[in-house]
Amino acid sequence: MEKLYKFLKYTFIILWTVFIVAPFLWAISTSFKDFQSVNSKVTYIPWLDFEPTLEGWRVLVKSPARGGVDIVEPYFNSLFVTCTASLISIVLGTLAAYALSRFTFKAGFVRNNDITFFFISQRIMPPIVLSIPFFIFLSTIGLLDSLIGLVVVYIVLLMPIAVWIMVDFFNRVPKELDETALIDGCNPYQAFYKVVLPNSIPGLIVAGMFCIIFGWIDFFFAFILTFTEVQLLPVKVVALNSSITPWWSLSASALISVAPLIIVAFVVERYLSKGNLSGALK
Amino acid sequence: MNLIGENITYKPDDQFHLNDVSFNFKKGNLYTILGRTLSGKTTFLKTIAGLLNPDSGNLSFEDNDFIKIPVWERNVAMVYQQFINYPHLNVYENIIFPLKQRKISEDQIKKDVEEALKTVGLVGFENRKIQELSGGQQQRVALARSLAKKAKILLLDEPLVNLDYKLREQLREEFKKIFTQGLSEDTILIYSTTDPQEVMELNGEVIVLDEGKVLQKGPAKEIFENPRTLKVAEISNDPPMNILKGTKRSEKLSFENILINSPSHFKNLSDQGYNFGIRASEIKLNDQGEEFEIELAEISGSETLLHLKKGDSKVIALIEEVMNFKIHEKVKIKFNENKLYAFDQNEELVSSPYGVSHG
Numbered sequence: 001m002e003k004l005y006k007f008l009k010y011t012f013i014i015l016w017t018v019f020i021v022a023p024f025l026w027a028i029s030t031s032f033k034d035f036q037s038v039n040s041k042v043t044y045i046p047w048l049d050f051e052p053t054l055e056g057w058r059v060l061v062k063s064p065a066r067g068g069v070d071i072v073e074p075y076f077n078s079l080f081v082t083c084t085a086s087l088i089s090i091v092l093g094t095l096a097a098y099a100l101s102r103f104t105f106k107a108g109f110v111r112n113n114d115i116t117f118f119f120i121s122q123r124i125m126p127p128i129v130l131s132i133p134f135f136i137f138l139s140t141i142g143l144l145d146s147l148i149g150l151v152v153v154y155i156v157l158l159m160p161i162a163v164w165i166m167v168d169f170f171n172r173v174p175k176e177l178d179e180t181a182l183i184d185g186c187n188p189y190q191a192f193y194k195v196v197l198p199n200s201i202p203g204l205i206v207a208g209m210f211c212i213i214f215g216w217i218d219f220f221f222a223f224i225l226t227f228t229e230v231q232l233l234p235v236k237v238v239a240l241n242s243s244i245t246p247w248w249s250l251s252a253s254a255l256i257s258v259a260p261l262i263i264v265a266f267v268v269e270r271y272l273s274k275g276n277l278s279g280a281l282k
Numbered sequence: 283m284n285l286i287g288e289n290i291t292y293k294p295d296d297q298f299h300l301n302d303v304s305f306n307f308k309k310g311n312l313y314t315i316l317g318r319t320l321s322g323k324t325t326f327l328k329t330i331a332g333l334l335n336p337d338s339g340n341l342s343f344e345d346n347d348f349i350k351i352p353v354w355e356r357n358v359a360m361v362y363q364q365f366i367n368y369p370h371l372n373v374y375e376n377i378i379f380p381l382k383q384r385k386i387s388e389d390q391i392k393k394d395v396e397e398a399l400k401t402v403g404l405v406g407f408e409n410r411k412i413q414e415l416s417g418g419q420q421q422r423v424a425l426a427r428s429l430a431k432k433a434k435i436l437l438l439d440e441p442l443v444n445l446d447y448k449l450r451e452q453l454r455e456e457f458k459k460i461f462t463q464g465l466s467e468d469t470i471l472i473y474s475t476t477d478p479q480e481v482m483e484l485n486g487e488v489i490v491l492d493e494g495k496v497l498q499k500g501p502a503k504e505i506f507e508n509p510r511t512l513k514v515a516e517i518s519n520d521p522p523m524n525i526l527k528g529t530k531r532s533e534k535l536s537f538e539n540i541l542i543n544s545p546s547h548f549k550n551l552s553d554q555g556y557n558f559g560i561r562a563s564e565i566k567l568n569d570q571g572e573e574f575e576i577e578l579a580e581i582s583g584s585e586t587l588l589h590l591k592k593g594d595s596k597v598i599a600l601i602e603e604v605m606n607f608k609i610h611e612k613v614k615i616k617f618n619e620n621k622l623y624a625f626d627q628n629e630e631l632v633s634s635p636y637g638v639s640h641g
Binding site for chain 2: 069198
């Protein structure tokens with residue numbers, strides 16, 4: 001029974017791993033092919049099946065004038081916009097969430113839960129509803145087609161995620177922890193950053209991860225709110241496509257597009273699995 | 283120079299959490315707050331700590347208006363019933379946290395922490411993580427943090443309630459030792475609990491709280507011997523004092539068709555209806571006694587609790603040995619009339635076996 005269980009477990013894990021890894025292997029091998037190797041017969045192994053070439057990767061750094069599609073600048077634009085917007089969203093979102101979790105707000109019929117719902121409702125709406133207001137808003141303040149404008153829009157999109165995750169997280173941190181900090185001589189700000197924040201790292205990491213993922217993969221707003229001055233990676237990758245699908249450069253760009261998320265996942269995983277809150281706070 | 287509360291009332295919703303509470307706590311004394319769950323004990327302690335602001339009333343300490351001073355400047359210490367420590371810090375860092383906050387010199391901190399660790403018996407645990415400790419040890423850390431602070435007001439909110447039976451007994455003994463030896467003359471110690479036994483063992487000044495109202499104040503012995511009302515008698519006994527509705531007629535007491543001799547301390551009572559009170563431990567199995575039906579028999583430790591019924595009356599008897607009974611079995615019991623209490627129709631004490639103090 002024990003052996004059978006083990007066998008089934010590992011079989012499942014291996015199958016799942018193949019399922020996950022296969023597309024990556026396919027993309028890696030394709031990125032080193034040229035037109036000939038892609039469109040002739042099915043090939044997998046470099047040097048044996050086909051002659052590897054770096055052409056697919058070179059296109060990505062060549063300027064359009066020399067027949068390439070330069071994704072270096074959009075890549076760094078995307079990094080900048082995602083990181084800045086995520087950071088600001090996490091900072092503001094965490095502060096908002098702490099306030100919503102610990103203090104009682106009353107404004108007419110509005111209560112804490114209504115405010116939390118207001119934040120989350122920003123994500124319930126289909127994004128297309130927001131496209132025209134955003135466009136008019138950014139063009140009015142002259143931030144259309146600029147990095148700052150994109151950061152502003154992404155904060156609006158990402159902060160609800162941060163608030164949502166952190167409100168839930170703070171609600172599970174007992175109030176008595178803050179109270180003990182107050183009794184031990186912390187003022188409310190010190191209680192927050194000396195006691196509550198250090199114990200909220202798992203929550204912050206989850207929130208940060210979601211912000212980074214949602215910011216990084218957004219195509220819709222990057223497409224609508226930018227034209228020529230500024231371009232983000234997802235838009236540029238789509239622009240790679242032409243009448244003859246360049247599978248090699250598409251594969252290469254796909255690989256470097258997911259690279260940051262894979263790095264984030266690996267770095268974050270050990271913090272998430274540490275579970276340094278379990279058992280301590282009951 | 284005392285901690286004085288005057289007419290403190292706190293009513294955040296339609297229920298009183300504190301209802302016109304007044305007290306005068308002197309330094310160097312131990313005060314216990316006895317009350318059931320939701321009787322306002324935690325609210326009481328939080329008000330003193332400054333975590334809650336009462337709707338009305340005054341609170342002063344050392345002649346300062348305490349209500350105007352924010353929590354973090356009050357220099358109080360509090361131990362919660364949940365084991366609250368800082369999970370991101372180890373044992374040592376946990377204990378020095380309030381000291382560092384108050385900018386006490388390194389040498390002094392070291393000395394204070396060592397002393398506190400010794401008092402709670404956690405020497406050698408300095409570098410442990412909080413998560414690696416058992417519930418009892420976590421509560422010791424919380425207590426050590428409170429002791430090391432040398433706060434002038436030390437609040438303990440049902441510190442033993444979440445521990446298992448054996449640990450509770452053990453820690454209670456230690457607490458008693460710490461409270462009698464380890465506390466300075468400057469400290470006011472306030473301890474809240476639902477457990478009457480704890481109150482008697484700690485033997486301090488007791489405040490009986492119910493629905494936010496102070497029912498009785500006085501030394502533990504006084505509360506035990508002369509509970510002023512029926513309610514106090516119920517709260518300050520575990521199992522609660524048995525109450526039987528009956529009447530006194532010259533030399534006899536009758537309830538539920540039972541006739542027993544009136545005890546000598548009842549002789550000044552007029553003949554009328556009373557609520558008679560008797561502790562579970564004063565009801566004994568006796569073949570010459572009255573027949574009652576067993577509704578439930580529970581064994582706790584080396585004792586057996588019998589829930590008995592006759593007519594509309596229900597009593598709980600505490601038998602000091604482990605015995606097996608069948609439910610619905612009939613047993614004969616005898617009441618020790620010399621330990622009977624009498625409460626009048628307003629549920630106020632009129633006669634007690636220890637001599638009534640008022641009536």
